[in-house]
Amino acid sequence: MLPMSAGHRWRSSFPMRWREACLLGCWLSLCAAESFFACPSSCKCNSGNLEVDCSGLGLSSIPSDIPTNTRTFLFLNNKLSILPGPVFSNLSALQRLDLSNNFLDQLPQNIFSDLGNLTELQLRNNSIRALDKDLLQHTALLRQLDLSINGLAQLPSGIFDDLPALRSLSLRSNRLQSLDRVTFEPLTSLQQLQVGDNPWECDCNLRDFKHWMEWFSYRGGKIDQLACTLPKELKGKDMRMVPMEMFNYCSQLDDENSSTVLDNTGPPCTKGSTTPSKSKSGPEPEVEPSVGCPQKQRYRPVSVRRAIGTVIIAGVVCGIVCIMMVVAAAYGCIYASLMAKYHRELKKRQPLMGDTEGEHEEQKQISSVA
């Protein structure tokens, strides 16, 4: 653009030409910008940070003309319920995708498979009830994943296997009752996990996940409250505060199950050796990493030692009581025999002495014995 003072002389000599040229130039540059970043109709776009915002328009499908170089695509507060498979296939530059507050209930397995640059995925407040285990297989750069306020009842194991960069994960307000620690072990960068407002069942199935949470907190990870819904005795309690002893019965169940397994299928301890990753986990000091059966050995010594201790204490108490009874009995016998002997001697002496003093003494003795 020329300054106004310079344009003054030009406008007077070639007024029409200058205006035409300016208009043409503006139009051309607009066209160029638009062909570089063409905004889908009725959406708002910011070509500076390559953002397309189609939020709150009541749309039930994703516009097909999103520019392929889009980095941020916002589609909140719409009426999206179905995502056709290839809808994001041309958006490999996408880094942020927000589909919150829609009505999605299922996601095709390969829906995100072309989004190799994705770092943030928001699926908050939809109706998602199940996830495919391969859904996040190709989004290795993902750092933030929000699945809160959905209908998830369980997570398929392996779903987080390819998310080594994930730092923040929200599973708040779903229908989760239990989680498997194996599902969370691949999340090596995780720093923040939200699990609140789910109907957690704090039983043996959640025990291993409790171990994982303790390790996660120890490592500096932040986790909100995991409040139990069942069993009744633990209702409202934070699973992390429930002492590990409450779950001792689980190892007995394990032992029972493993003993029946051993009876049925040959060699012992094969199960333990196939899952070595579990043996490095527990913070129990009772672990005895010696013999071939690492997983079972972790729990058994505790209960056996306790049982032995109880037997020894009971034995000692019984012994002491028995000894006291024997001593009391012996004392009684000795005392009785001494008294008998004394009386016999008194009777022997009486006819010899024959005076009232002796009789009086004898009566005293008898009354004191009585």
Ligand SMILES: *[C@@H]1O[C@H](CO)[C@@H](O)[C@H](O)[C@H]1NC(C)=O
């Ligand atoms: C992706 O781009 C190709 C070529 O430009 C086009 O034919 C195809 O329809 C696009 N796919 C989608 C889902 O927009």
Ligand SMILES: *[C@@H]1O[C@H](CO)[C@@H](O)[C@H](O)[C@H]1NC(C)=O
């Ligand atoms: C990431 O985006 C760039 C374009 O910005 C693209 O060339 C590249 O293929 C994308 N990477 C992946 C893994 O899709």
Ligand SMILES: *[C@@H]1O[C@H](CO)[C@@H](O)[C@H](O)[C@H]1NC(C)=O
């Ligand atoms: C969830 O989405 C629905 C529909 O889009 C909306 O009416 C509701 O307010 C949202 N709830 C929350 C907690 O964001």
Ligand SMILES: *[C@@H]1O[C@H](CO)[C@@H](O)[C@H](O)[C@H]1NC(C)=O
């Ligand atoms: C033990 O086995 C039974 C059936 O075989 C199963 O229902 C139960 O969940 C198992 N318990 C544990 C703690 O693995």
